[in-house]
Amino acid sequence: MAVDVISSLNTNGSGLNITQLAKDLTQAETSAKRSIVTDRIDKAEVSLSALDRLRTQFESLDSAVGAAASASATSITSDNSAIVLTSEDTENLVMGDTTIAVEQMAQQQVLAFGGFSGETDTLAGGTLVIDFGSWDDAEPSAFTADATKTQQTITIAEGTTLAELADQITALDGLAASIIDVGDGTFSLGVLTDYGAKNAVRFTATQDDPASTNTAIDVLDMTDQVEDVQMQAAMNAQLKVNGITITRPSNDIDDVIPGVSFTVAGYSDYMATVSVEINTTAAEEAMQGLVDAFNTTLKMLDTMTDRGYAGSAAGDLAGDSAINGLRREFERSLNQGISGYGDRTYYLSDLGVRTERDGTLTLDTNALEDAMTNSPQIFEAILRDGLSSPTAGVELSGTPGTTAIAGRYSLTRDTVTGTAFVNGIELVNEGTEDGITTYTATSGNLRGVSFKLEDGVENAIIDFGRSFISNFQDSMDKWLSSSGAMSRRENSIGDSISDDSTMLDSIDASAEAKEAYYLTRFTQMEMVVTTLNNTGDYLESLIDAWNNSNN
Structure with missing residues (x-):
């Protein structure tokens, strides 16, 4: 109770506690309104806290979905250290075993021009003409220039040092040069080419002044033979793949086993076997992880939007139309089909994901195993975008933009003019090499995609599919964005709290003035x-x- 100083000092007044009376009357007039506004703020803050927890869960779900996108349902192994696996293209993998025997590794040509006294040896002026091609196995070897490679010429100024010449050689594509201390008081100019038989070189040296006192450059001339300076011949890799002999200019090979890249790392006494197998366990772990993440979010949405029937407590977001709408969108996204992977549409249910009566998801592992055995491409379609063509003689690369529409596209080409179109949009012709013409899409839905067409291809089908993961992440980005449902609701509730706080301040100010008014009036009374x-x-x-005086 408030201490009424005035009444305490004034012992001849009414005896009422006018300070407490003013407070009580003011509270009676304002408490109901203040309670309504305070309750509204409390409920809004509870809703805001619930939205914050829901946002955190959605962000956690987004991370889980992103992690699932990198899952692989294939197991690729090599049983021999001579074949080292380097990468895989899951879209193009073909299940099965491939045997590989290494008969010859690809080699660089190694040249050594000796007899120099050091890096600072000065050379006579002249020219060094470099041809790229191959040397045969005859004695002496004969050189055949590669017509597809441009001849290079180095101009050697009078007095150029050996080190400077090495730098000039290294500056050319496909060559590297260095000065090597042989250890017997002399130095050699060492030259390395790229791997592959056709990447060998022939140096033709022409000296300007035969009478130059600097070191003659004819030591670099290989016009007639290569044996004196060649320490290692350039060679192609030669492998026997499933019994068929093949050659490649490099030890890094990506076109022998569909979807598999490997490096020839050495020789072995036994044949290597590269196995590509379905890994059902990995697929089950990936799908179960998705199901668990989805269920956690679904249960949170259920709890928060529960209206509290049958005596249960209502959720913190019960009756919130925005969040109920978000929940419906979330559930629809789990049942959406994905197209662009051929003639049919795929669903999560194709991999054994079932929706139960209570709205949660379960994984039928038997159905998943059956799908992985008979249709493993569905797993890839669920997790990763796909770009492919069922038309022979077509090779695709690149990634369409995020706004590209999934579906089947038609490519047409005029083999006379060389012009090509995808759904009516002209492609850029990048040129033809070895009978293969490369085109690039610079506009349209497939912008950024490169098309390699073999001669004779006039029409082709191009399939572009957006995976379930990509579509779901697009939805997540929308829901979590600054203009998404949650942000709009958070902003709306925040504005409501701000308005009610202002109203509460107004009620308090009015109460203070009213109490002062009552106290003034009661004081006057x-x-x-x-x-x-x-x-x-x-x-x-x-x-x-008077009475006393009369007595």
């Missing part, structure tokens, strides 16, 4: 009562005095 009581006391005293 107290003054009147005090005056009346003092007058009464005076009259009583006067009457008592």
Whole structure:
């Protein structure tokens, strides 16, 4: 109770605690309104806290979905250290075993021009013409220039040092040069080419002044033979793949086993076997992880939007139309089909994901195993975008933009003019090499995709599919964005709290003014009562005095 100082000092007043009376009257007039606004703020803050927890769960789900996109349901192994696996293209993998025997590794040509006294040896002026091609196995070897490679010429100024010449050679594509201390007091100019038989070189040196006192450059001339300076011949890799002999210019090979890249790392006494197998366990782990993440979010949405029927407590977001709408979108996204992977549409249910009566998901592992055995491409379609063509003689590369529409596209080409179109949009012709013409899409849905067409291809089908993961992440980005459902609701509730806080301040200010008004009026009343009581006391005293005088 408030201490009424005025009433305490004024012992001849009404005796009422006018300070407490002013407070009580003010509270009676404002408490109901204040309680309504306070309750509204409390509920809004509970909703805001629930939205924050829901956002955190959605962000966690987004991370889980992103992690699932990198899952692989294939197992690729090599049983021999001579074949080292380097990467895989899951879209193009073909299940099965491939045997590989290494008969010859690809080699660089290694040249050594000796007899120099050091890096600072100065050379006579002239030219060094470099041809790229191959040397045969005859004695002496004969050189055949590669017509597809441009002849290079180095101009050697009079007095150029050996080190400077090495730098000039290294500056050319396909060559690297260095100065090597042989250890017997002499130095050699070492030259390395790229791997492959056709990447060998022939140097033709022509000196400007035969009488130059600097070191003659004819030591670099290989016009007639290569044996004196060639330490290692350039060679192709030669492998026997499933019994068929093949050659490649490099030890890094990506076109022998569909979807598998490997490096020839050495020789072995036994044949290597590269196995590509379905890994059902990995697929089950990936799908179960998705199901668990989805269920956690579904249960949170259920709890938060529960209206509290049958005596249960209502959720923190019960009756929130925005979040109920978000929940419906979330559930629809789990049942959406994905196209662009051929003639049919795929669903999560194709991999054994079932929706139960309570809305949660379960994984039928038997159905998943059956799908992985008979249709493993569905797993890839669920997790990763796909770009492919069922048309022979077509090779695709690149990635369409995020706004590209999934579906089947038609490519047409005029083999006379060389012009090509995808769904009516012209492609850029990048040129033809070895009978294969490369085109690039610079606009349209497939912008960024490169098309390699063999001669004779006039029409082709191009399939572009957006995976379930990509579509779901697009939805997640929308829901979590600054303009998404959650942000709009958070902003709306925040504005409501701000408005109600302002209203609460107004109610408090009004109450304070009202209380002051009552206190002023009651004080005035107290003054009147005090005056009346003092007058009464005076009259009583006067009457008592009169009575005493009469006696």
